[in-house]
Amino acid sequence: MRRLLDTLYDAAAYLAALLLMATLAMVLLGIFGRLFGFQVRGTDAYAGYFMAGSGFLALAHTLARGEHIRVSLILEHAGARGRRALELWSLAAAALLSSAFAYFSVKLSWQSYTLHDISTGNDATPLWLPQLAMAAGTVLFAIAFIDLLVGALSGRRAPPRPGEEPAHVE
Numbered sequence: 001m002r003r004l005l006d007t008l009y010d011a012a013a014y015l016a017a018l019l020l021m022a023t024l025a026m027v028l029l030g031i032f033g034r035l036f037g038f039q040v041r042g043t044d045a046y047a048g049y050f051m052a053g054s055g056f057l058a059l060a061h062t063l064a065r066g067e068h069i070r071v072s073l074i075l076e077h078a079g080a081r082g083r084r085a086l087e088l089w090s091l092a093a094a095a096l097l098s099s100a101f102a103y104f105s106v107k108l109s110w111q112s113y114t115l116h117d118i119s120t121g122n123d124a125t126p127l128w129l130p131q132l133a134m135a136a137g138t139v140l141f142a143i144a145f146i147d148l149l150v151g152a153l154s155g156r157r158a159p160p161r162p163g164e165e166p167a168h169v170e
Contacts, residue, residue: 005147006064012140013061019054019133023047042123049130056137060144091152095145102138109135 026047033039062068075083111117113128 005143008140009061009064009144012057012137016054016057016061016137019050019057023050023054026050042121042125045119045121045123045125049125049133053130053133053137056134057140059137060140063141063144063148088149088152091145091149095142095149098138098142098145102135102142105131105135105138 026043029040030043030047033043075086078086109128109131112126112131117127119125119127
């Protein structure tokens, strides 16, 4: 199961990177279109769709690698038992909130699909298409929080500790 989840998080990260490159392509297409006197409809909208999809799809991978920003001021001053209790409470609250966010993201995408909702721009894109990346990203994010919570409860996988710096490649 661990390998499956890590593969899923990695696949979402690769897809997020592709969407980020697509954002760049749309921006460049818009710039070159203005420079050379041609217009491709919807480049601004598609750049936004790709950028939002990239951000949502990267959430689970970032969380699983311990790269999310953590405010650990209280954790640094709590004892071992207090730290564990706060970690478990935080993970449970985050799992609950991210699950609600995932539910409503999927519901929004489904409603856009069933109502044949389209964008108001001149590209007339069916809105469920860009919302699908948000829905998938939030579902993976909720799974990642549940994964961390189960790991912390079972003692197999602890969340990053305050002061521990994750590996950076900069």
